[in-house]
Amino acid sequence: MSPINLAIVGVGKIVRDQHLPSIAKNANFKLVATASRHGTVEGVNSYTTIEAMLDAEPSIDAVSLCMPPQYRYEAAYKALVAGKHVFLEKPPGATLSEVADLEALANKQGASLFASWHSRYAPAVEAAKAFLASTTIKSVHVIWKEDVRHWHPNQDWIWQAGGLGVFDPGINALSIVTHILPRPVFITGAVLEFPENRDAPIAADIHFRDADGLPVHAEFDWRQTGKQSWDIVAETAAGQMVLSEGGAKLSIDGRLTFAEPEQEYPSLYRRFAEIIKAGKSDVDVAPLRHVADAFMLGKRKFVEAFHD
Template sequence: METVRLGLVGIGKIARDQHLPAIAANPDFTLAATASRHGSVEGVTGYHDIAEMAAACPLDAVSLCTPPGGRYEQALTAIEAGLHVMLEKPPAATLSHVAALEAAARRANVTLFATWHSREAAGVAPARAWLSDKKINAVRIDWREDIRRWHPGQEWILAAGGFGVFDPGINALSIATQILPEELFVEHATMDVPAGRASPLAASIAMRCGEAPVRVEFDFLQTGPQTWSIEVDTDAGTLSLAMGGSVLTLPGEEQRTEPDREYARLYARFAELIATGQSDVDVRPMRLVSDAFLLAERRTTDSFSF
């Protein structure tokens, strides 16, 4: 496959922290242009928006790192220009938008890749393999982090369509849907929404995986050490994934820890999909978020400011 000429849309924190290093390290891609209202990359031609970039610069693909609210229009612009598209998580603001993009990509014969970076954490694949023949007795998911540390000043995340605490929480759900041998179903949820905001800062969700209860706790106000853990009780003991899936502990075995290569693996997968003419669009994590919002009891809490 020839080197893919890539446009990167949205030059914010996640693009700088993760996407730019992964692109630079992957010989299958050349960063040919960027599109951003506020950011730029030294030595790379920058444009105001994706339409201007697609019209002015020869590209093969784009990677979208913008908030989910405007993702549908941006992705559709790229698809209609004949470009392959990689979407940051969550892939769009609604499930209907994702379905429409998937249909548009099929019509245009281009690749659409809805990414879930946490599935590429080092412990996820071996956890899935170990759980494949186990009886699941109970699951506990705790995803607690500091919004001011990871999303400083990002007002959009608490607005309508911003997902709130489900923006990081969907990472946990992406892992759970990948490793558990049966489907997850939401039974009940509560959400704590700050006064004057549209999206929650905390949530508790009761789910089922087959006959096994699944308890989920999301919190966006945890300071100090951050918690990203999943524990699965089975007939063969308890499996533990910590640090967002990068640290795996199996019953009777030593803890396994490997370096973070999540985004490197995502771009390797994107290159593979383009080369083979395939798409990869799994909406199960987003469907669980949608179900939680539909079923949740919403509680108004004190106002919040960054």
């Protein structure tokens, strides 16, 4: 089967760090074009808008959209109308309504739409899911704390309305939690901390439960310096489970049971090729729905201004 001719829209840090190396190693794809206001990829035709790219490159089969979520819907709509398969970086959109409309359009066009959640493909996530399915869960504690100055320096879009703020990393934790827990959970309360000069939160404290009352507590914070924390801790009848380092390692009662090298984005592109070949979409909005619920139910607490 011929490679899928792929284009990227939005050539930034995540594209250079993750997308380009993953595409280069996947024989299912051939990168043929990019569209970005500033970024280019050497040896690949470059355009400044998706419209110009789609007009000039009719051979494009699929498009990966890697711009900020506030601008993703319009680009995805144009790609789907043109009959292209679409890969959505996380989060899949700025609102749930946008994503629902894109999914309906993809179905109408016979195109594949992929709402990607890279943290679900962290190496120990499936092992954690299997462990939790084998026992009784008593409680879950999510600690996702990192230094925004290190990971998102001078990225103003992330602090604007729709940029998600601390939920940009926090949604990674939610994508894992919604995948590994055997039953859906629902937000019962939240406190969101907003810097007085920003439109998106810098921290969030959220409580969930499932239909049986299982307590789940999540702490997200962008002010952590030093060692970063990306951990999910579950107290269970079979001992304490710790899924650490963003899903890279799994420990049970202090004993490391699973650890493999990170392969998140290569796994995403394998999945994208799979759904294109199968003629279907993969659009799970559960993590984004939890973020929307947090904004609906969360109490706002204003804290000191944040400056890069």
